[in-house]
Amino acid sequence: MIKGWPAPVLAALSAAIAVTCFSLNDMLIKFLSGDYALHQIVLIRSIIGLTILLAVFIPFSGSFAVLKTQRVGVHLMRGGCVVFANLTFFLGLSVLPLAEATAIFFISPFLISLFSILFLKEKVGLHRWSALAMGLIGIVIILRPGTEAFKLVALLPIAAAFGYAMLHILTRHIGKTESALTMSFYIQVTFVLICAGFGLVAGDGHYTQSESPALDFLFREWGTVAGNDMPIFLVIGCASAFGGFFISQAYRMAEAAYIAPFEYIAMPLSIIWGLMIFGEKPSLTVLIGIALIIASGLYVIWREAVKASAKPVAVPRFRR
Numbered sequence: 001m002i003k004g005w006p007a008p009v010l011a012a013l014s015a016a017i018a019v020t021c022f023s024l025n026d027m028l029i030k031f032l033s034g035d036y037a038l039h040q041i042v043l044i045r046s047i048i049g050l051t052i053l054l055a056v057f058i059p060f061s062g063s064f065a066v067l068k069t070q071r072v073g074v075h076l077m078r079g080g081c082v083v084f085a086n087l088t089f090f091l092g093l094s095v096l097p098l099a100e101a102t103a104i105f106f107i108s109p110f111l112i113s114l115f116s117i118l119f120l121k122e123k124v125g126l127h128r129w130s131a132l133a134m135g136l137i138g139i140v141i142i143l144r145p146g147t148e149a150f151k152l153v154a155l156l157p158i159a160a161a162f163g164y165a166m167l168h169i170l171t172r173h174i175g176k177t178e179s180a181l182t183m184s185f186y187i188q189v190t191f192v193l194i195c196a197g198f199g200l201v202a203g204d205g206h207y208t209q210s211e212s213p214a215l216d217f218l219f220r221e222w223g224t225v226a227g228n229d230m231p232i233f234l235v236i237g238c239a240s241a242f243g244g245f246f247i248s249q250a251y252r253m254a255e256a257a258y259i260a261p262f263e264y265i266a267m268p269l270s271i272i273w274g275l276m277i278f279g280e281k282p283s284l285t286v287l288i289g290i291a292l293i294i295a296s297g298l299y300v301i302w303r304e305a306v307k308a309s310a311k312p313v314a315v316p317r318f319r320r
Helices: 007-032 038-061 072-093 098-105 108-120 126-143 152-174 180-202 213-219 227-253 256-278 284-310
Strands: none
Touching: 007 038, 007 072, 007 098, 007 227, 007 256, 038 072, 038 180, 038 213, 038 227, 072 098, 072 152, 072 180, 072 213, 098 126, 098 152, 098 256, 098 284, 108 126, 108 152, 108 256, 126 284, 152 227, 180 227, 227 256, 256 284
């Protein structure tokens, strides 16, 4: 933690770093989705990420004692949530344009705010609800339910948002007693165990569903990693390790409903990656939806800044 900086500022900075890492991770996994099975990619990513945690983060923290916990059950629940979120999001990402999948996924701030009220008893005011409603309208514009433009696969990022929201509610729940490093470690361990198990059961490709690109990505036969792809896997592993650490840190230090809007940074990044790497140009309708989503997040950030400047003394949390 940077001395002298208030917790909300550090939390926002941690969230911004994490989202940048996750956006890079999403783009590279989509890039590899035509050549490797999903769980093979995630297993290699998690082994690399776990190695980085053990070799870099833990030595700087002092000792392996930081990994001791009395809340293994909650850590496994968090791991299950993030595995579900990754599975559904990356399956959708293998078919949908990057910016569109990312935009749909941003129902998650609404869900995080809702769950923070239901489970954490946090307070969310009218301005924040109004901004989140604006973001939901943007998502509906992108989805266009009831029209021919609607794709059933677009529901996968929505399912991912539910898993992601529960992940961070659990993070907030145990954040006062568990370090960000401990939480990151158990998530990586959960990924390794589940992906390795999936590889043993379906890695030979006998469940392959070639008629569906998403199911083919899930059940494709595991193969040998090409030498020129190893640097990509290393970047994915690093992004996973640093992203997992910093997002856990963010949700430990500030309210879930305050941190959630900072994740909108992923939207412009996804548009940039889509244009540069995949040649995906969002339609005008999608851009309008994205603009509403980003505007809703910026409005919440602006409201928090106004509230903070009106207080004579800095406080560790923002509440309405």
